[in-house]
Amino acid sequence: MTVFADDGRHRVAVLVRHGVLPLELGLVHQLFGAARDPRSGDRLYEVLTCAVAPGLVRTDADFPVLVEHGTQVLTEADTVVVPASHEEDGVSGVLSEPLRAALSRIGPGTRLASVCTGAFVLAAAGRLDDRPAATHWKSVDRFRELHPRVQLDPDVLYTDDGDVLTSAGEAAGIDLCLHIIRRDHGAAVAADVARTTVVPPHREGGQAQYVPRPVADPGRRAATGAARAWALARLDRPVALRELAEQEGMSVRTFSRRFREEVGVTPGRWLTQRRVERARQLLEETALPVDRVAADAGFGTGANLRQHFQAAVGVPPSAYRVTFRGTAGTAGTVPTASDTATVSEAGGPAPSRPNGSA
Template sequence: MAVLVLDDVLPLDLGIPAQVFIAVPGDPYELILCGRTAGSVRTAAGFAVTVAAGLEAVRGADTVVVPGYAPHLRELSADVLAALAGAHARGRRLVSICTGAFALAAAGVLDGRKATTHWKYAHELAARHPRVSVDPRVLYVDEGQVLTSAGVAAGIDLCLHLVRRDLGARTANQVARSLVSAPHRDGGQAQYIERPLAPEAPGVTLASTRAWVLARLHEPLTVPQLAAHAHLAPRTFARRFVTETGTTPLRWLLTARLVRARELLESTELAVDHIADRCGLGSPSNLRLHFRRALGTTPTAYRAAFAPTARPGFDRAHAPATAAGPSAT
């Protein structure tokens, strides 16, 4: 995995992939920092970082990560754009964090694709690159070979999503715990919350209700039941839930059920019908339906890819994409 460090790189964005991927048990990722050339690269904060390699690392990597940088200050050089376009043509996985999407867009690899970046720069990205479908609302976008994220914390979410996609839900959750991070948020959640919490309940959140739900995923829960646990009217509960999490109660609940199903597929030999029952989806056909809609694969195929016995020969770059899972916090 090559992390391409561009001039005026944002230091926090640069640290995200290293922090996440070196925390993966067993060291399955080999990271190398590279730039246009080996040596010193200036950051947006004024200090410099040293990279070990030049663009040859991009050409040899199976995954290339482009952290955020200051795209409005200068155009990227032709050799950098050619290296990114070449990696895309060879079928390599390209990932951007925050304004790193400007580099992918300039290389042409986002043309005809949906993408995101920090909401403050989304309009500029769309104006510069009209062939890119820019969504400023989401945390990250997984287009298979090309993945883009919003700013900073969303970069952590995207990197955890990659771990989940490559190595499964249990490993991604282990990494999230080691980073004291929420276990992988849904990429479709909002980047920022437009409405504050209701003033009549300062300091009160629905975290306890979400934790209560996670302990009862085998039950046929409804929004009125969740609202009753939170001692709120259903409409007030639903509104506050979206305010806190950026997603609806039902979408969050379905994602939680699918996360539980993935964990059981990875860690147990339970039959699919038993797993469907334990995660509250009722029947194997219902589990298969939602699994295919959300993940683009079947429970059986997912188990074959992510069960421990399947790991040694697993092709990480071509693993089935997975949706993100919620946490109580």
């Protein structure tokens, strides 16, 4: 019996367990549900919730949710998302037999994603062995103890390893869903979803910025926002660290320390990530030559763009353009492993500084 509608939309199944976090369940439905074809206005995804035992499923709040679908949904899905639960299955490192059997029904071509400690379920099922992963920073030590084969990154908001994606704490699930939408349908569709749901299309830094520090100054306000806004308006030209510090009236040393505390990465890495994002947007939405994209994004030369773009995204700009300009609006496209990256915010490591910038 077919559960999903046979209308060509990308099919997303959300596998919930008792103790599911309502925010994590809701954000998957809200974000994928808001993704629309820019030409027809049709929904691009169909999202269904399922459980091993359909019926009332407890949440970690004072209300249950009624789940109508069983695990048959998993066999038909293009993407399966596993949100967190504080009650059972996975966090102990052991899956119940019914849950393990349910996960075994997921086909080899189905994309998997987890939110927060949902990564424990994927890891316990062996789906994360020798692959990058993220989970909530409070659970990092426990995760490493239970799953030493997983390449856990405690700092990033989410990871993308092609057909398996994971995110950190609850709100990082928003970042992950927007990333998946962008990967499937391009920057314009993802940005429209972000505007519709009133969230930023990209968050800066990783989850390291949210970990409490032993010594904190409760009176300290955000100190580098003006410099970041100033730099974003000048991505097409060299931006020196000294210039950024001057925008806040700080020494270079103080600015660098404050920037790292607030954003989670160095000014130079942040600037490179922003430039890569600008290049991605131009490659997706325009027919500009690569050298012009490089100039407009602040990389100066096509060779410099290719170096940084390959390091951050995993493919050269020309291949990225063919993939994302050619498939925007086509649901269900899953890049190969070479197209993937581990994501701290929206970019990756920069081997050098473009144009001698910060």
